[in-house]
Amino acid sequence: MITRLYIHIPFCQRKCRYCAFVSKKGSASEIDAFVDLLMAEMRQACRKSAPLHTLDSIYLGGGTPSLLQPTQVGRILDLADQLFGLSEGAEITLETNPGTVDQSKLAGFRVAGINRLSMGVQSFDDRMLSTLGRIHTTGQATDCITAARRAGFNNIGIDLIHSLPGQTLEMWHQDLRQALELGTEHLSIYGLTIEDNTDFAERYADHDSLVDEDLSADMFETADSVLTSTGYEHYEIANYARPGFRSRHNSGYWKRDGYLGLGPGAHSFLRCSDYGIRFGNTPDLDEYATSISGGELPRRDRIELTREDALAEFMFLGLRMADGVRSSDLEREFGVSLWKQYDKTLDELVGQGLLTADNEGVRLTKRGMLLSNQVFGRFLE
Ligand code: SF4
Structure with a gap:
């Protein structure tokens, strides 16, 4: 979609x-x-x-x-x-x-x-x-x-x-x-x-x-x-x-809605397979023009996301928002509980004062926002 x-x-x-x-x-x-x-x-x-x-x-x-x-x-x-x-x-x-x-x-x-x-x-x-x-x-x-x-x-x-x-x-x-x-x-x-x-x-x-x-x-x-x-x-x-x-x-x-990108260098995310497909257009304007004029879309670097890719994205994109990640949303999309999937990682990040947690889910603290790359990296390990 x-x-x-x-x-x-x-x-x-x-x-x-x-x-x-x-x-x-x-x-x-x-x-x-x-x-x-x-x-x-x-x-x-x-x-x-x-x-x-x-x-x-x-x-x-x-x-x-x-x-x-x-x-x-x-x-x-x-x-x-x-x-x-x-x-x-x-x-x-x-x-x-x-x-x-x-x-x-x-x-x-x-x-x-x-x-x-x-x-x-x-x-x-x-x-x-x-x-x-x-x-x-x-x-x-x-x-x-x-x-x-x-x-x-x-x-x-x-x-x-x-x-x-x-x-x-x-x-x-x-x-x-x-x-x-x-x-x-x-x-x-x-x-x-x-x-x-x-x-x-x-x-x-x-x-x-x-x-x-x-x-x-x-x-x-x-x-x-x-x-x-x-x-x-x-x-x-x-x-x-x-x-x-x-x-x-x-x-x-940040919510991983599907989007279509047009123009050189634009990226797209299509929610048309299990976990979605990402690709980018060529950034080169001449190459872009040649593709379009020849009736070809100028798409490159197509990646079909695995479940692991999509889960990691769900976490590091969702955590960018102050509302954070809701456990019920992760469960609906991936059929697994937030705590079961990331039990140890979440405990450590909460312990370091980078995340705060309640019954609904987790969100970055102000300190977590400042050190967000460090937090996001933990979901890519
Ligand atoms: S050069 Fe970059 S920052 Fe400057 S106006 Fe163009 S896109 Fe914006």
Whole structure:
């Protein structure tokens, strides 16, 4: 079953220094040609994939999907509706770079069917934005949120990054204060990581650890206390939402809902065998174009999950959410009790203060959220 559609737009105006996502600079004609390819892929995938069900969410990510024109977004969404159908009130998100939109373009996206914006703000400090190589200023980001409100968006999320080179705890506090003033419905908070094949990887190659781990932990805890004390729910390790505004699409990933990914580098999870099938599209745009033009889907790295794979995923994805993993859900899907399956591991993690347990199930403690990779690794042993 597939209820979610992810669409990857592989173009950016300029590469940010920390970014390892599949994206490149694209001219207007390249973007236009890509939209045609994407729509051809959608038609082919609809014919060849497992049965699809009415979509509950569509997420246009990238790259920079807000480089598309509203008419192009409208064509993509109309085709998705025509082929798969959209459920009443489906969540339709567009990742938006504040440097690529104005009031009229945002109004056009709203008319095209977008009802949620996820804005890559990253910092409210122009020095930090320049270090990251972002194309926008703080002023453009705040103007963008105001313009989005005027255009009728009442579901806006922003991304912020902490643990940046040269960033102090006070600077991070200021970022959070500014975010609170803007009052967006959703916030995603990430600590900077240095990814391979990025400018940052070269620039900071000699630094074992760019950021002091204690400072990074303080920044995580500061975000948690500032945002939860002002009414945001900390519903996933990196995500906060006003009640009723959790990201339905991303929650679907953590709950292992089936989803179809279109576009170069996009991943899919089809719930069409016992434990599901995962695969990814080629990240190479030329290879992607050749496949689609030849009538072939550009899928690679197909993995049919075993029961062990699926159980491990169920645990480490489910534990990302503050609600944690419910014993009854695991029993329904795998026919085994949580305690029977993971008895020793759970006891140890609870003993180390990384998990908390009750009759319903288990969830990460705040310390467990900070050391989540250590916890998740235990379910992969
Ligand atoms: S705008 Fe986003 S996807 Fe594009 S280079 Fe920057 S971080 Fe990467």
